Amino acid sequence: MSTRSIINSTTARADELVPSRYALRIGEIDVLVVSDGVLPLPTVMLGHNANPALRSAWLQDMFLPPDAFDWSLNVVMVRSGGKIILIDAGLGFDPDLNLPRAGQLAKRLEAAGIDLASITDVVLTHMHMDHVGGLLVDGVRERLSPDLRIHVAAAEVKFWEAPDFSHASMPPGFPDALRSAAKRFVKEYNSQLQLFDEQHEVAPGVIVHRTGGHTPGHSVVRMASGGDRLTFAGDAVFAVGFDHPDWYNGFEHDPEEAARVRVRLLTELAATGELLVATHLPFPSLGRVAVDGDGFRWVPIFWDY
Template identity: 35%
Template sequence: MTINRRTLLGALTAAPAAVLVSGQALAQDTAQATTQATAPVTGLPPVLHQFSIGEARVTVLLDGHLPLGTQLFANFDAEKANAALARGLHQMTPAGLQIPVQAYLVELGDKKILIDAGTADLMGPNLGAMGAGLAAMGVNPSEISTVLLTHMHPDHAGGLVAADGTAVFANAELVVSQVEWEFWHDDAIMASVPENSRGFFQMARMTVAPYQNRLRLIAGEASVLSGFTALPLPGHTPGHTGYMLDSGGQQLLFWGDIIHSTALQFAFPDWTIAFDTDPELTAATRHKMLDRAATDGLLLTGSHIDFPGLGRVLRQTEGYAYQPAPWQFGL
């Protein structure tokens, strides 16, 4: 699957509905999109990375990868992009830049907490490995006590639901921003977008529907679990949320989709992408978080930062740079 301008024609006619989905789903109506979303998951090998933060053990679960076409970047400048790419090892392919999709398992005390849930098979054969990662660890989905969602795009929420429409994590409480929930469940907003984009809303609703009796909606900056604080990071979606883990005197920020392209958006923070609901707010939030991360020396991770996506932000004369953390031995 290649994400490019052609596959996004339907989405781009309705900015609030623009989410990471395949061109096939864009062309389908709601019923067809729902059928696609609940199809069997293809098998992919598990890819994991583990490290500790205080008393917590964090496992990065690589769900897979997808190409991000350069046509999707606002303000894209080929000369600047080529100069940035020349400073590193990222390769531009005809399909675009490859970016990862990641979810996280945090084991803290007797709790197993999942941050985002991957795609299942919503987005093609190169994604959907999050479940295989849990299985490789010997973790049964029934052991997950809480799922913290950064937002309700299908590469973050798709793995919540099984092919038969039931909850994958049968005993988990689902935690999501109230703003995010209300946006995707607003019939008036859904009715205002083109008909072939309404499947986005149906997919968002379908993935969270089995959790409505175990749902906790959160607002603002607030403690959501022992050791976890929710941070509103709006722009990419209205209720896009990060989570700060505090454990044993150490901190780790899970900042969701603040960055999609490690290669380009640290250097050029104003380069938003077509999937950002509010590009201006997205850029403002990104600048705020990059400045905070660089000033405070925050250890952070993000769903699309180069796997395993653990590092910190360095301030440059122009823009920022990403410094990956070294491998943590002796876990």
């Protein structure tokens, strides 16, 4: 049976045909993974220190295009202890970088029945524009609660006062866009920032930990309840990072430390068997980690309906 035979193509919009949210429970904690869309980026961003032939071979083995492909962009909603928490806020707007298929968060939260005013807390893994931009969309701030708390590592805010891009390898235009978004974000939300040093409990069973590496204040969010555990890894893990955790992602400001963080995190997750979600793994990005020789193996979940 063809898809066209079961879907009225005259009424269905293309974005309705693609899953954009996935719900699960971690003990007593409700979790909703939401897609903010996709980012088309050059494949060299997956490992700019890698041998080009090896990088091309990996892309071919994964049936991915050789030059550019779409990176998923995931955020997470969490409900625990009476708090409703948004972890990262997606791209939100397109700062003239030709990223029209990202920035879907507001409409997808609305489609899920989530009122922006109901969000009590935001946790930022870091302040790259694809993690804070959703809060910079025109009209969004006015719809948020005036008591909203935004949790971010103090080292992250400090870094963006004078960011260092000397070890990153980004396409043209991105450094300026990242600087601009971070500066604007701090200016608009400064009074609501809740800074922490190394870790902070946002809600029962929801703890944010600073890892550094990707950015100095990059953090992961660990959730635990009733024997269940889940880690939202932000940008500590990318799709290629299981097979080649030593490859440097172009957006990493300290790629050597980012690789060390990645190996430590993947080793721990493989030992505990807990669930992993990450910003740029294919939606819904839920799975587990297994050790595979000198590297790791990604084990996606079976979807639970």
